Amino acid sequence: MGRTQLEDAVPTTFGKEFHAYYRVLMRDHKRIEAASASLLEVPLGGTAIGTSICATQEYCDAVVPELRRLSGMPLTQAEDLSDAVQNTDCYVALSSAYKNLATDLIKITNDLRLLGSGPQAGLHELELPKVQAGSSIMPGKVNPVIPEVCAQAAFQVVGNDAAIALASSSGQLELNAFEPVMFDDLFEDASLLRGALLTLKKNCLDHLKVNEQRCAEMAAHSAGLATALSPTIGYRAAAKIAQEAVATGESIEVLLKEKINIPDSKIKELLNPQNLLQPANSSVKLETATMLKR
Template structure:
């Protein structure tokens, strides 16, 4: 393999001749063989976007030669379009607060810009990774800003999936509104309800989670770009400081603002913790719903079997015909993943010292994965589970009618103590509440039919009753 020699403050090192990365990227690759996972492609796109915005701003400020600026802008756009992906060789988890990620981007853009200007890779006298591509920037303002842009980008499809889930649940709520079933508290019979009410509650929950995530994502719009190393804006021209964030906002399409306090925005990661917390809350809600779906569909012969989930694949390598609730199961596993990542993100935010948090790489790695895993989990939940759920109407009705829980409706007429005695007798003797009340002559059949009308027990108001 032919090589070229590059040097940095550590020394001289051979770099593959045709590589667009340089010596600092190569050192990082050797130092950080951690996860085996590359940096997130959306994160790379946003790093390149910042380099483009910086070149545009430095050109307008009269600090960057026009030819060099145009070459940097062109190279940045190519990276944003997905080119040179294999040149980003640094592991997603790395020491140095993201300096390796920043320099990997600086070197790739610099070498591509050199190529565009007719000079060879590694000849940084034309376009230098630090002096030109990284002009008026620091890892410490570039990396947090790229992280926030990436979160904003990744949350958009996640919110879209939550909207689809909300719609699918509302559709099922309407479809199942005529299905009377037994409600349960602490896994014990409670009082009758409609299956549609359960799905409506799930829909409301999903929409609330979407709104919570949307609201907290606005914290990502305040960025510290222009603060450079610690927030003092050292090595930054006044024109650059005033225009870099507006230029980035224009290029990104997000209403970004420069943080009121650049020191605060450089050293604190609480915004990312808040986003992760909203994701965890959503994940816990969805997992709870999926637990319900697994219980309600348990069986098919010896469980509740009030609903049937769509059969998606064989459930066992040894038990013929077995079908498992694999979609709710995977959603719950994603919830566990997100909860674990949330702990990591919180610890990374807490671990910062003084004017910088050096642990953004692991926070971002986990946060990006949480968002993308949630998006995938919700998509498969909607398409491969919710949309195909069927209600087992007869089973729901039979379980409700055989339950002693309907005795709750007797309390206003017979008193709590007597109603409790009837409920216990019904369970003990395997008889229905209706049978015991009529046999003991406690109410007339007409009175009892009115009191034990399941529709009246589900909160249905006059004029809204639907035929079974």
């Protein structure tokens, strides 16, 4: 059952849910690639403040091509050496891309923890792998430690981004003296995020299971199903059905049979999971006035 603001919304599938995770992670990957590309532009030859004092023209022309040859990296010389020596926006951009990935990772791991909560008094739509005992006081308790450790790694990346922003903005005039802390935090970001993603996949996602029975029960008894009825029986009638479902605990299907004059075959069509995951079929619309018993 899909949820908005933690309240029942409309049905969805875990395929759609995880594909959304995939899409946002792919965008994060592209942002990191784009930001990393700017690091390949170097100010070698600019010497102290980008004016190339004490450097020969031969050196300025040869140093970056030689470094490119030795490193095997597609390095280029900065177009404006004074700009490249004093400004560190390229590091801020990479940090921001890492922070984007971190915030998305926090969101995903929070979703996993919530969907795996329980096993009896929570959602328990997902079964997270049992990695270790969760409590020395509560027998049998198992905590979602893998999503938790990944989230904590992401927290650190978000904190590092703040430090990098401060360091970049604190450079004065022709040189920024605070690049060391930026480099240290960026290397830590890369290490933390790589480790978090690998452990999330290996120790959680690869062994994740969907509790199909629980999902079916929650969807069948959710008042959110009434949303799919609005195009057919009208918003007011659908709202009345939803309110009664919440008040009585009865399923939408049973209430439809009791309150609305719709054939069983039409009810099955309206509540068919496939029909709930795509645009409404106008051919199943009926006149509200003829269906209401009261």
